[in-house]
Amino acid sequence: MRFKRKNYLNGIDWTMNAIHLNSQKHTSSSNDFIIVMELQNIPDCKKLDLLLRTCIRKFPLLKGHPSRGINLAPYWKYNDSIVLEKNILSIVNIKNEHSISNNICEFSNEPMNTDFALFRLFMVDNKSFLAAKFDHRLFDGRGAEGFLSLVQREWLELDTFTESNNKKNPSQLKNWGDKFTSGKVFNRTMKLKMENCIPESLSKPVTKETLSYSHNLITYNKVESAKLLENANKHAGLFMTMPFILANFIMCFHAILKKRGQTSGNYIIPVTIDQRQNKEVLKQVFFNNWSMIFFRISQEELKSPIKIIESIKEQMFENMSNKFSFHMTNSSYLMRILPLRIMNKLMTWMLKGTTGSFSFSFLKESVYEFNNFMDTEILNLYHIPNMPVQPGIGLFFSSFDGKINAVLSYIESILSDQELAYIEKILKGLII
Numbered sequence: 001m002r003f004k005r006k007n008y009l010n011g012i013d014w015t016m017n018a019i020h021l022n023s024q025k026h027t028s029s030s031n032d033f034i035i036v037m038e039l040q041n042i043p044d045c046k047k048l049d050l051l052l053r054t055c056i057r058k059f060p061l062l063k064g065h066p067s068r069g070i071n072l073a074p075y076w077k078y079n080d081s082i083v084l085e086k087n088i089l090s091i092v093n094i095k096n097e098h099s100i101s102n103n104i105c106e107f108s109n110e111p112m113n114t115d116f117a118l119f120r121l122f123m124v125d126n127k128s129f130l131a132a133k134f135d136h137r138l139f140d141g142r143g144a145e146g147f148l149s150l151v152q153r154e155w156l157e158l159d160t161f162t163e164s165n166n167k168k169n170p171s172q173l174k175n176w177g178d179k180f181t182s183g184k185v186f187n188r189t190m191k192l193k194m195e196n197c198i199p200e201s202l203s204k205p206v207t208k209e210t211l212s213y214s215h216n217l218i219t220y221n222k223v224e225s226a227k228l229l230e231n232a233n234k235h236a237g238l239f240m241t242m243p244f245i246l247a248n249f250i251m252c253f254h255a256i257l258k259k260r261g262q263t264s265g266n267y268i269i270p271v272t273i274d275q276r277q278n279k280e281v282l283k284q285v286f287f288n289n290w291s292m293i294f295f296r297i298s299q300e301e302l303k304s305p306i307k308i309i310e311s312i313k314e315q316m317f318e319n320m321s322n323k324f325s326f327h328m329t330n331s332s333y334l335m336r337i338l339p340l341r342i343m344n345k346l347m348t349w350m351l352k353g354t355t356g357s358f359s360f361s362f363l364k365e366s367v368y369e370f371n372n373f374m375d376t377e378i379l380n381l382y383h384i385p386n387m388p389v390q391p392g393i394g395l396f397f398s399s400f401d402g403k404i405n406a407v408l409s410y411i412e413s414i415l416s417d418q419e420l421a422y423i424e425k426i427l428k429g430l431i432i
Contacts, residue, residue, distance in 0.1 A: 006075040007061065008171045011332020012288040014074055016136045017066055018343035019388050026389045027211045027411075028109040031137065034384040035144055036104060037130040040377040042123050048130075048374060049089040052119055055151050056088065058162050061138065061286055062116050072337050073171045076138075076287075089119045097124050101217060104131055108213050108386055117147070130373065131384075138286055141383050141398075142274050145367035146285035152370050164283040172333050182330035189324055193296045199268040200257050201357045201391050202414050212412040213386045216420060217405065218427050225404040227431040236309045242362040243316070245430065246271070246295070247308035249395055252426040253358060254302055256419050267297040267357040273325060274363075281367045291325035294356070359387065359394030366400045385409050 009017070020031040056062050064078030094103055100122060107120050116135040121128055134144040150160045220228055232244035250267060257263075274281075274290040281289075295315050301307045319325060335343065363383075372378055382405035383398045393410040406427050408420075415423075 005060070005078050005080060005168065006067070006069070007064075007078070007287075008073055008075045008169045009066065009287065009336065010169070010172070010329070011335050012290065012329065013076075013137065014336045014338075014340075015332065015343060016288055017074070018340040020135070020137050021340045022344050023386070023388055024111075027213065027386070029111050029213065029386060030135070031388065032108075032112055032133055032135050032386055033141065033144070034104060034108055035132045035134070035141075035148065036380075036382055036384060037132070037148070037373055037378050038380040039128045039130060039373060040379055041126060042128040043121075043130075043374040043376050045089070045091055045121065048119075048121065049087055051151060051155055051374070052088055055147075055154050055160070056117065058154075058160065059165060059286070061166070063114075066137065069171075071171065071173060073173055074336050075171075088115065088117070089121060091121045091123065094122050094124045097127075100124070100129055101215070104129070104384060105213070105215055107131055107133065108215065108384060127379075128376075136288070140274065140288045140290050141361070141363065141385070142276070142281050142367045143285040143287070143289065145381075146278075146281040148373075149282060149367060149369045150285065152368075152373055155374055161283050161285075165285055167284075169287070179330055179333050182327035183334055185322065185327040186324070186331045189322065189327075190294065193268065193294055197266045197268065197296060197298075198264065199266060199357050200254075200262050200264055202257075202393055211389060214410055214412045215384050216408040216424065217382065217384075218407075218424065219380060219382070220404045220406070220431060222402040224431045225399075225402060228404060231430060235306070237313070240309070240313065241364065242271075243309045243312040244305075245362065245395075245397060246312060246360055247305045248426060248430060249358075249360070249423075250297055250308055251302070251305055252423055256415075256422065264299070266299065267295075269295045269297070269358060269360055270356040271295060272359070272361045275325075278365070278367050278369070282369075291329045293319050293325060355388065355390040358391050360396070361394070362397040364399055366398070368400070371401060380405070383407060387411060 016031060023029065023031045060078050060080060061076060064076045066074055067077040068074045092103065094100060103122055112118060112133065112135055116138045118133045120131045122131065132144065132148060139147065153160045229241060232241040236244035246269070271293045272290050273293060276289060295312055297308055297311060301311045338346065366381060368381060380403060381400040383396055384407055385394065385396055387394045387409045389411060392414045396407045396409060398405050408423060
């Protein structure tokens with residue numbers, strides 16, 4: 001096959017490729033994630049398979065691979081058209097609804113091979129769960145939701161933004177002075193964050209076997225979700241749900257490590273952010289369009305959740321004033337020259353042997369535009385990310401139709417059953 005098109009990658013995309021390589025080396029799968037739609041009924045399987053195949057043919061990016069040009073800028077290489085040689089939808093009958101978490105966990109641990117989007121329909125009684133698995137090199141979480149929205153648009157014969165989503169990204173081989181200036185701001189900020197600080201983190205499981213991914217889901221119903229938001233407004237301030245949840249989980253995480261005998265009490269938490277409007281996401285569902293904030297929490301601030309909330313809010317405002325997220329994204333273009341293995345080592349070196357204490361994300365609204373899929377009502381929609389080996393644990397919140405979903409993602413055996421039960425207790429306690 002002759003590849004005719006190229007789409008240049010940004011620095012975050014190249015970082016995702018580095019994490020993908022590391023995940024393939026140490027785990028059963030790779031750097032991917034799943035979005036689950038809980039459906040009230042079972043859609044027509046033949047029509048669903050045809051719908052998915054039609055959509056994938058519209059976006060040749062889904063059958064490409066990363067490469068590097070003579071100008072050293074990495075790009076996504078793909079053809080103008082693709083041929084689907086196999087079904088991308090698999091169908092599984094499950095015994096009961098309680099087993100769905102285990103089934104999805106098994107799906108998350110299966111390698112994607114040459115695919116960048118795979119789908120599995122789990123059927124039980126008269127309802128179903130559609131699990132859509134995406135490669136993080138080509139999608140971020142909101143972009144994947146946007147892609148599912150485009151699938152539904154295709155079903156309804158609406159505009160699927162094909163032209164804008166197949167638009168090529170530029171190489172960004174200009175304005176080097178601005179990028180180096182951003183690099184200086186980023187490095188200076190990170191140096192201050194890491195000064196006299198070795199981040200506490202969970203130990204990587206000692207095993208010669210391939211590591212597996214695990215996930216725990218907690219769904220807050222509409223009443224519980226409203227109570228969580230009310231508590232956040234009361235204790236952290238209006239629109240400060242993220243600092244409220246993060247502060248409580250930091251206290252929880254600290255209690256676990258303290259019981260393990262890790263007592264330095266210094267934490268670095270990378271938090272992903274995406275400030276795009278939903279309409280913007282639908283016009284560019286591919287590749288990674290997010291940035292990140294790093295929060296540092298010291299032992300002094302661990303005396304109460306209120307002190308942590310105040311510190312998080314202060315650091316948020318600092319990030320806004322010095323435009324840290326912009327400078328991180330802008331300077332990341334400079335890192336694309338690095339081979340992927342060196343990228344992995346650099347990310348770990350910057351945070352003194354880890355990639356942070358744990359990962360965190362809070363998506364306050366869903367990009368998916370509809371309350372149904374193929375004429376079937378959606379009861380819930382949530383994200384199941386696979387955590388990289390480092391830091392090995394992350395907490396991810398997403399929202400759909402007034403319900404908040406919390407997913408704890410971790411490398412299997414990194415947490416004991418007692419620790420998992422304690423985390424669940426703390427998360428459920430957010431609505432008390």
